Amino acid sequence: MAKKGEHRIKIGLVCSACKSRNYITEINKMESPDKIIFKKFCNHCRKVIDHKKTEKLK
Numbered sequence: 001m002a003k004k005g006e007h008r009i010k011i012g013l014v015c016s017a018c019k020s021r022n023y024i025t026e027i028n029k030m031e032s033p034d035k036i037i038f039k040k041f042c043n044h045c046r047k048v049i050d051h052k053k054t055e056k057l058k
């Protein structure tokens, strides 16, 4: 029996301008394309900006 959530992975979200990793979130690896963009607020840029995923959490 397949466990619920087995395809969920943790990813970081990095600001596309200053490259700060501002968020960690979980996505469904099976459904999410590689080029995934989240509109999030960046504390460094002080505005809402595109964040790209990174699998590096450090």
Ligand SMILES: [Zn+2]
Residues within 6 Å of the ligand: 015, 016, 017, 018, 019, 020, 042, 043, 044, 045, 046, 049
């Ligand atoms: Zn930024």
